[in-house]
Amino acid sequence: MSRPWFLLFVCFLLGHSAWMYSVSAIRNDAFPCWSLNKTFVDCSALYLEHVPPLPQTTTSLDFSDNRIHKLANNSFYGLDNLLQLKLCTNGITSMEEQAFANLQQLEELNLKENPLVYIHREVFIPLQSLRKLDLSTVRITAIPEALRMLHNLQDVNLASNRITSANLDIFRDLKNLPLLDYKPDCKSYLGYYTCIVMSTFLFLYTTMTYMMVKYHAYIRYLYQYARGKLRGYQAIPHRHRYEYDVFVSYNNEDIRWVQWELIPHLEEAEPHYRLCIGDRDFLAGRDITTNIVEAIQGSRKTLCLLTQRFVRSGWCTLEFKIAQHRLFEEGEDVLVLVLLEDIPAHVVQRYNRLRQLMSRKTYLVWPEDERARPLFWVRLRKALGVGNVLPYEEDV
Numbered sequence: 001m002s003r004p005w006f007l008l009f010v011c012f013l014l015g016h017s018a019w020m021y022s023v024s025a026i027r028n029d030a031f032p033c034w035s036l037n038k039t040f041v042d043c044s045a046l047y048l049e050h051v052p053p054l055p056q057t058t059t060s061l062d063f064s065d066n067r068i069h070k071l072a073n074n075s076f077y078g079l080d081n082l083l084q085l086k087l088c089t090n091g092i093t094s095m096e097e098q099a100f101a102n103l104q105q106l107e108e109l110n111l112k113e114n115p116l117v118y119i120h121r122e123v124f125i126p127l128q129s130l131r132k133l134d135l136s137t138v139r140i141t142a143i144p145e146a147l148r149m150l151h152n153l154q155d156v157n158l159a160s161n162r163i164t165s166a167n168l169d170i171f172r173d174l175k176n177l178p179l180l181d182y183k184p185d186c187k188s189y190l191g192y193y194t195c196i197v198m199s200t201f202l203f204l205y206t207t208m209t210y211m212m213v214k215y216h217a218y219i220r221y222l223y224q225y226a227r228g229k230l231r232g233y234q235a236i237p238h239r240h241r242y243e244y245d246v247f248v249s250y251n252n253e254d255i256r257w258v259q260w261e262l263i264p265h266l267e268e269a270e271p272h273y274r275l276c277i278g279d280r281d282f283l284a285g286r287d288i289t290t291n292i293v294e295a296i297q298g299s300r301k302t303l304c305l306l307t308q309r310f311v312r313s314g315w316c317t318l319e320f321k322i323a324q325h326r327l328f329e330e331g332e333d334v335l336v337l338v339l340l341e342d343i344p345a346h347v348v349q350r351y352n353r354l355r356q357l358m359s360r361k362t363y364l365v366w367p368e369d370e371r372a373r374p375l376f377w378v379r380l381r382k383a384l385g386v387g388n389v390l391p392y393e394e395d396v
């Protein structure tokens, strides 16, 4: 180390030691606090359980972060010149009548963050010079009556308490009180709960409305079904139960396929099937979803003609749901899936119900190759079962 730096270092050490000495000059076991000039005394965070003997000259005492659990009579004996007193975070639960008896000069008192269970009715009365009082976070439920007598109060902090009866009359006579930090906690709690309750209702209402709009046909179906069950309706005998053999669920784009392939092969060829084709058989002027629900209920089977566009449109979801419900409730698997075109795996993945169905059921694929088509029709007829609701079959 070069000479000038070394000298500087020695100077620093000497200066620091001298400063430390002056600061700690009066710090020993009997007097554990820090003080520069015996007027400002800092006893904070020393785990003290009572106030040690301090110089009478002390005007400002910081006693925060200690462990005085109880402010007994004459806790500040001899400190008659005290102007400022900080007692934050001490775990003080009780204050006796004469705790501040000799602090008639005191101007600032900070009792922040103490769990005050017991405050003697008259404990504040000797503090006739008090201008500033911090009673925030002290768990009081009422404003101490004695504050009425402190005519020099200018600043009272009552924030973060559980004050339920807000008797602000106490401050009416205190003309010098411009700063009153007071939050009626009861009301804010009330607002908090109201907010929770209101938002819960709003959420439920929105969800219900959304569900009703989106699934109203299915909900109506479930309602009718449940009502039928409650009234004890018996299942109508199988043969006469259905108006149609097959309800065909398709996208409008595929109407040509239905016209040119499906109708000729199923309805016009032997043995006949009676098909429910939306564009032809639905009652005009009725809600489309109601029509679908009734068509599925009134048909022995439901044939879904799947294309990418149809899957993406989301229309087949309703058919899937009602078909699944019938599967669970009646034990009848009414759904037959036909893929009119290849649907990429990533599209199938996006639609949960379709993915489950396609992994569980066998489905038919409309073949591009014309030579494979006769076999397709055989397999489709097998999947649909034998048609049995044709009008002319009724007297068989």
Ligand SMILES: *[C@@H]1O[C@H](CO)[C@@H](O)[C@H](O)[C@H]1NC(C)=O
Residues within 6 Å of the ligand: 036, 037, 039, 040
């Ligand atoms: C004591 O020190 C404080 C600063 O720490 C100062 O404000 C105050 O005026 C000093 N009092 C005397 C009497 O020197």
Ligand SMILES: *[C@@H]1O[C@H](CO)[C@@H](O)[C@H](O)[C@H]1NC(C)=O
Residues within 6 Å of the ligand: 072, 073, 096, 097, 098
């Ligand atoms: C504190 O002082 C009051 C009034 O002088 C007295 O009634 C009370 O008993 C004292 N408390 C204790 C613990 O000495």
